[in-house]
Amino acid sequence: MSEITIKQVTKRYGAKQVLKGVDLNLAAEHIYALLGRNGVGKSTLLRMINNRTLATSGSITMDGQSVVDNETIQNRVYLMNDSPLYPIDKTVSWHFHTAKLMFGGFDEALAAHLVKAFHVDQTRQLRQLSTGFKTIVKLIIALCVPCDFILLDEPVLGLDAPNREQFYQELLATYAQRPRTFVIATHLIEEIATLVDHVFVLAHGVVTIDEAAETLQARGRAVSGPHQAVATYLAETPILSQTTMGQLTTAYTMNVPATPAPAAVQVTALNLQQLFIALTREDESDAV
Numbered sequence: 001m002s003e004i005t006i007k008q009v010t011k012r013y014g015a016k017q018v019l020k021g022v023d024l025n026l027a028a029e030h031i032y033a034l035l036g037r038n039g040v041g042k043s044t045l046l047r048m049i050n051n052r053t054l055a056t057s058g059s060i061t062m063d064g065q066s067v068v069d070n071e072t073i074q075n076r077v078y079l080m081n082d083s084p085l086y087p088i089d090k091t092v093s094w095h096f097h098t099a100k101l102m103f104g105g106f107d108e109a110l111a112a113h114l115v116k117a118f119h120v121d122q123t124r125q126l127r128q129l130s131t132g133f134k135t136i137v138k139l140i141i142a143l144c145v146p147c148d149f150i151l152l153d154e155p156v157l158g159l160d161a162p163n164r165e166q167f168y169q170e171l172l173a174t175y176a177q178r179p180r181t182f183v184i185a186t187h188l189i190e191e192i193a194t195l196v197d198h199v200f201v202l203a204h205g206v207v208t209i210d211e212a213a214e215t216l217q218a219r220g221r222a223v224s225g226p227h228q229a230v231a232t233y234l235a236e237t238p239i240l241s242q243t244t245m246g247q248l249t250t251a252y253t254m255n256v257p258a259t260p261a262p263a264a265v266q267v268t269a270l271n272l273q274q275l276f277i278a279l280t281r282e283d284e285s286d287a288v
């Protein structure tokens, strides 16, 4: 079972230091979420894994071997991102065939199923397709190539809600049939909350959260009530962030005290989306 290990990776674009020492591990047969505010470097990280851009320092290895300029390794990694498929005057089926030649295989049966499920006309040239259908074609290729690591950078951009839902179901179905590793970078966190089993949050150039989705969701709490009551109850507890409206304060935390909350204070569970907002609320400096 192969693993990709990212160690102390930094990336600088000119004077701008985007990644400041990223450590993370991508194990076989997991579906990871890669979350982070706009501009924190998610795409950059995925592009580095796929040898499309180089790290300034640090290492990215698969089973101990550098991924840089390593054709054997890169044949096992597929990155789907906003780069368009070329040439645009070729048909959808031509692109499927080309992916087969490039990666040494293509799940024809799955492709036929997906073409039908998404109502794709394979005889059309790419340039004749709408934005959503271009994305669907890219997603079909990503799901049908025989790679062990599939990196999906904003995979559902341009898809309407029914097609997004269909895609998530198809991803789970193909994962059940042929387990491999997916990394999904997205801002539609709630939509993938039930899909992913592990969450990475990138902030300030480093990984700030590296945790199983289940434990993350189980631990997140919103604690609200009169300001002083919340402050007293959480006096010894690390707070991720908090909001105040008039007299009412809501604090977000991953560790509520063992003692029961006082009557004036309400403790409620957080979903992944709320937790993500709480985790990254102070990240304004990363936005561009």
Ligand SMILES: Nc1ncnc2c1ncn2[C@@H]1O[C@H](COP(=O)(O)OP(=O)(O)OP(=O)(O)O)[C@@H](O)[C@H]1O
Binding pocket: 013, 018, 036, 037, 038, 039, 040, 041, 042, 043, 044, 045, 288
């Ligand atoms: N080729 C490049 N040259 C210079 N700066 C770049 C380049 N690519 C990315 N950057 C900068 O690096 C930072 C990280 O960009 P990146 O696209 O990796 O972030 P992201 O987390 O994927 O963002 P988003 O969520 O908005 O897609 C941004 O400040 C961006 O402007």
